[in-house]
Amino acid sequence: MNSHGQLVFPFGVAPALTSANFVQAPCNEQAFRFVRRWPDWPARAAALCGPAGCGKSHLAAIWQQAAHAQIIKARDLAAAEPNATAIIVEDWDWDHPETNRDRALLALFERPDAWLLLTARTPPSEWGSAIGDLKSRFQSLIAFAIWAPDDALLSGLVAKHFADRQLAVPDAVVTRIVTQVERTPAAIAAFVARLDEKALAHRRAVTERLVLELLESETHVENGD
Secondary structure, eight states: OOTTSOOOOOOOOOOOOSSTTOOOOTTTHHHHHHHHTTTOOSSSEEEEEOSTTSSHHHHHHHHHHHHTOEEEEGGGTTTOOOOSSEEEEEOGGGSOOOHHHHHHHHHHHHOTTOEEEEEESSOGGGOOOSSHHHHHHHHTOEEEEOOOOOHHHHHHHHHHHHHHTTOOOOHHHHHHHHHHSOSSHHHHHHHHHHHHHHHHHHTOOOOHHHHHHHHHHHHHHHTTO
């Protein structure tokens, strides 16, 4: 049982991906507003860019629910048969340009009834393409970079990861993680997962002391102690 009288059980984690629990901050405010204003977009295609865990998939999920969009991984695009009006193409820049894949995306751009939302780690200006016509599409694509590591957003991410695990933790836990864990969304998500595992394994509450113990043990491992 944790310090708030809450039992901790080893259930699977199902991230909540709705508008209500999206962690808003100045760095993602424009992207959030843009996604929610659909179908009142100035163009029929847009992109969300940022590192793993920054909120791209959460925003894409919000749009999927609003637009009843079909989600397709970029690497599967050549073999896919998109049958929806709204389409999300995920992880566009994870693989090298490939002619069939790129032709499939160009065909979606050219569909007059299609709405497109792409996600990637890098902005469209840095995307490669095996087709010249696609490069010009990338250059004119509306894009939102949605990650900047400020304390407000980091704190919100920490709190959300715990909330996804149905855990309420003291503010000191959130502050300690924000100040001492690598300031990236992926690192924060991974640390919270390891902390949760440690708490479950030892049947302990998630406290600041537990955070410090985990940080210390991982520092020893990194240093070869």
